[in-house]
Amino acid sequence: MKKYFAGTGKMLSLWWSRLATMTIKELLQLGRDPLLLAAIIYLFTLDIYMAGGVNMQLNNAMVAVHDADHSMASRELIYRFRPPYFKLKGEILDEHEGTRLLDSGEAMLVLDIPSKFQHDLIQGKTVDVQIQVDTSNTVLGFLASSYAGRIIGQYSFDMALKRMGLTKESLAEMPMLVDQHRVWYNPNQTDSWFMSISEMLTVITILSIMLPAAAAVREKERGTIEQLLVSPLSPMQILLPKVISMTMVILLGTAVSILLILEPAFHVPIRGSLSLFFLVSALYTFTTSGLGLFIATVSRNLAQVAMLTILIIMPMLFLSGAWTPPEAMPGGLRQAMYLSPLYYYIEMSYGILLKGTGINILWDSLLGIILLGILVFSFGVWRFRRQFE
Amino acid sequence: MNMTRVRAVAGKECREILRDRLFLALAFLLPVSLMLVFCYGISLDVENIPFAALDYDQSSMSRDYLHRFIDSRYFDYKGSVRIERDLEPMLAHSDIRFAVIIPPKFQENLLAGRPVAVQSIIDGTFPFRTSTSKGYVIAINAEFNGELLAGYISRHLGVSQKQAAAMSQPVRLQLRYLYNQEMKSVWSIASAMMMFVLMVCPPFLTALGIVREKETGSIYNIYASTVTRGEFLIGKLAPYVGISVINILILWFMAASVFGAPFKGDPFFFFISSVIYVICTTGIGLLVSLIVRTQVAAMMLTTIVTIVPSMLYSGLLVPIASMDAESKFEAHLFPTMYYNEIALGSFLKGIGPDQLWGNALVLTLYAVVLWTLSYLLFHKRPKS
Numbered sequence: 001m002k003k004y005f006a007g008t009g010k011m012l013s014l015w016w017s018r019l020a021t022m023t024i025k026e027l028l029q030l031g032r033d034p035l036l037l038a039a040i041i042y043l044f045t046l047d048i049y050m051a052g053g054v055n056m057q058l059n060n061a062m063v064a065v066h067d068a069d070h071s072m073a074s075r076e077l078i079y080r081f082r083p084p085y086f087k088l089k090g091e092i093l094d095e096h097e098g099t100r101l102l103d104s105g106e107a108m109l110v111l112d113i114p115s116k117f118q119h120d121l122i123q124g125k126t127v128d129v130q131i132q133v134d135t136s137n138t139v140l141g142f143l144a145s146s147y148a149g150r151i152i153g154q155y156s157f158d159m160a161l162k163r164m165g166l167t168k169e170s171l172a173e174m175p176m177l178v179d180q181h182r183v184w185y186n187p188n189q190t191d192s193w194f195m196s197i198s199e200m201l202t203v204i205t206i207l208s209i210m211l212p213a214a215a216a217v218r219e220k221e222r223g224t225i226e227q228l229l230v231s232p233l234s235p236m237q238i239l240l241p242k243v244i245s246m247t248m249v250i251l252l253g254t255a256v257s258i259l260l261i262l263e264p265a266f267h268v269p270i271r272g273s274l275s276l277f278f279l280v281s282a283l284y285t286f287t288t289s290g291l292g293l294f295i296a297t298v299s300r301n302l303a304q305v306a307m308l309t310i311l312i313i314m315p316m317l318f319l320s321g322a323w324t325p326p327e328a329m330p331g332g333l334r335q336a337m338y339l340s341p342l343y344y345y346i347e348m349s350y351g352i353l354l355k356g357t358g359i360n361i362l363w364d365s366l367l368g369i370i371l372l373g374i375l376v377f378s379f380g381v382w383r384f385r386r387q388f389e
Numbered sequence: 390m391n392m393t394r395v396r397a398v399a400g401k402e403c404r405e406i407l408r409d410r411l412f413l414a415l416a417f418l419l420p421v422s423l424m425l426v427f428c429y430g431i432s433l434d435v436e437n438i439p440f441a442a443l444d445y446d447q448s449s450m451s452r453d454y455l456h457r458f459i460d461s462r463y464f465d466y467k468g469s470v471r472i473e474r475d476l477e478p479m480l481a482h483s484d485i486r487f488a489v490i491i492p493p494k495f496q497e498n499l500l501a502g503r504p505v506a507v508q509s510i511i512d513g514t515f516p517f518r519t520s521t522s523k524g525y526v527i528a529i530n531a532e533f534n535g536e537l538l539a540g541y542i543s544r545h546l547g548v549s550q551k552q553a554a555a556m557s558q559p560v561r562l563q564l565r566y567l568y569n570q571e572m573k574s575v576w577s578i579a580s581a582m583m584m585f586v587l588m589v590c591p592p593f594l595t596a597l598g599i600v601r602e603k604e605t606g607s608i609y610n611i612y613a614s615t616v617t618r619g620e621f622l623i624g625k626l627a628p629y630v631g632i633s634v635i636n637i638l639i640l641w642f643m644a645a646s647v648f649g650a651p652f653k654g655d656p657f658f659f660f661i662s663s664v665i666y667v668i669c670t671t672g673i674g675l676l677v678s679l680i681v682r683t684q685v686a687a688m689m690l691t692t693i694v695t696i697v698p699s700m701l702y703s704g705l706l707v708p709i710a711s712m713d714a715e716s717k718f719e720a721h722l723f724p725t726m727y728y729n730e731i732a733l734g735s736f737l738k739g740i741g742p743d744q745l746w747g748n749a750l751v752l753t754l755y756a757v758v759l760w761t762l763s764y765l766l767f768h769k770r771p772k773s
Contacts, residue, residue, distance in 0.1 A: 141566065186516060300411070
């Protein structure tokens with residue numbers, strides 16, 4: 001009996017030492033491709049830094065003005081189109097010029113103030129002001145019209161008060177709603193917080209699918225897989241080291257980008273527990289590397305790997321909820337989101353990093369990731385074993 | 390330049406593509422599926438924002454005010470809570486993205502002619518959605534205020550409600566949406582997608598081509614043959630440019646018919662610019678292929694130079710105009726921005742070569758530079 005146990009103990013330690021050796025081999029192989037290494041480092045540092053610098057708000061939308069009135073009132077209205085949202089492009093003389101500016105993209109809005117604007121206002125009439133908005137980019141078009149609407153609404157309100165001889169002070173004796181906004185988790189709506197985290201998650205996703213898949217297919221393409229197959233290694237011992245080594249690299253990269261980019265450069269408040277975040281990230285990279293292994297079994301060369309990776313990653317990115325809110329997705333796609341591990345990962349990452357939530361609230365996403373992970377990873381392993389046994 | 394030799398290299402490459410069934414299928418499947426996923430999947434319209442309400446007043450006026458949110462298609466009512474503390478877990482778990490809090494004595498204060506502060510809590514995780522939600526809230530409040538003001542005027546000056554309403558709003562805004570009157574985001578996405586898909590797919594087709602020959606050693610056949618550098622590069626890439634040109638037509642057809650984006654511009658000009666763009670992006674793949682030594686590195690590098698700029702610096706998600714100087718500079722470095730303007734202009738704006746020739750010229754220059762650089766980097770007598 002004792003001998004038997006000693007035997008299994010030996011077997012186990014042999015199993016582990018083989019695993020360790022293979023993991024080291026994978027890491028060495030990665031380390032000897034300087035360009036690949038440089039690419040990975042770039043993705044985790046500079047790329048995230050650059051993405052964090054991208055601003056998503058409407059800034060300095062160019063406004064061209066056709067002012068047919070040239071009065072005090074019209075000038076006051078025009079000067080309300082100010083930065084940060086708007087910037088005055090200048091005055092235009094006729095409609096054609098406005099159309100030309102809009103066509104060429106030099107202006108985004110054309111504000112048209114009718115003649116007798118001030119005269120009609122003093123007379124107590126209602127005056128129409130026209131704004132043409134370039135909505136070829138709907139997001140911007142929407143923001144621009146919404147901000148312009150706000151400016152005109154405020155101006156109109158001020159004019160109404162003025163007409164009735166009321167001042168700002170008398171507002172305190174009037175029935176009205178006062179907006180009090182509080183934005184949680186990102187009070188100043190700093191884009192770089194969202195962008196840098198989102199980019200980091202994208203990088204993790206791309207690498208965790210591509211690296212294991214490439215490591216496996218490269219052996220196939222070069223024929224070195226034959227050497228591995230005649231060695232005493234089991235398919236698990238060939239495959240797990242690829243996943244383990246790449247997960248290690250990715251987690252290291254994540255740590256680097258949090259400590260060197262996210263915190264110092266963008267001051268992202270890491271509100272939750274970092275160890276929980278790394279645990280979740282490890283689970284996530286394991287899950288998606290299952291997808292990578294699946295790709296590896298389907299493809300024969302790296303060109304196929306590259307295209308299959310894109311085919312899987314792109315829908316994942318766009319069904320993740322980072323760019324399109326889940327609640328705005330059409331019905332069927334919304335269900336599809338629940339199948340994407342990235343959806344849970346994004347929910348948890350923003351939860352931990354920005355909202356400071358813990359496992360008590362995020363447990364259902366964690367469960368989702370674990371279930372999907374078991375499913376995807378065992379599917380990948382099953383395919384891989386079937387191919388090589 | 391010997392055309393027979395170019396044809397021979399191209400023929401060999403074609404046969405290789407045709408025999409790799411999965412690769413061939415992916416070459417056409419990838420663009421189509423990207424187009425489908427994005428156009429059905431990205432809806433940048435912010436709608437159905439889930440929200441909860443906390444009504445301390447429970448009066449008829451507060452209910453009326455609340456119903457403006459509940460009945461709006463922009464909001465999705467998830468229920469009411471009794472105390473503010475209950476809102477926190479809902480926001481943390483993303484069950485709601487926004488909450489409105491109506492203070493006690495809402496009705497009493499308003500009827501007595503006193504201002505009332507209405508609080509809203511908005512989830513700031515996704516800044517773009519936050520500012521849009523804020524916009525909706527402000528619009529609803531402004532409308533309510535307009536009515537309050539009209540009521541106040543009619544009571545104080547003794548005029549009819551209708552007159553008072555006119556008096557409370559002396560300036561009206563007439564908005565005209567140009568180019569995309571119904572604000573259909575799928576139209577702008579469909580045309581922008583042509584830019585994106587044609588940026589991502591051609592480099593991935595070609596990036597591994599030459600480095601694979603290097604890695605497997607079959608490049609020595611070329612080194613030893615009479616084929617010159619230029620002949621080899623042109624012959625090698627011609628089939629991939631061909632595939633991408635077919636993809637242009639497929640994507641164009643999809644954008645126009647499946648997603649109904651109106652094509653108002655000059656079709657000939659658009660086609661020519663698209664071909665130039667594809668030659669550009671194929672050239673990016675070629676350049677990557679020449680710089681790296683291994684296929685894995687080629688994959689990584691292609692991902693870096695294609696996906697990131699086409700998502701971030703093309704104007705697809707982030708407008709060029711609102712970028713800071715640094716990002717703007719980077720946007721001008723990639724061909725995506727120029728082609729995106731051509732695609733949007735041709736599809737939605739209906740403008741032609743007289744306004745877009747500059748962009749087409751930049752693309753041509755880009756292609757020339759890329760191909761010349763590749764020609765200079767490719768040697769038949771490698772150093773090591």
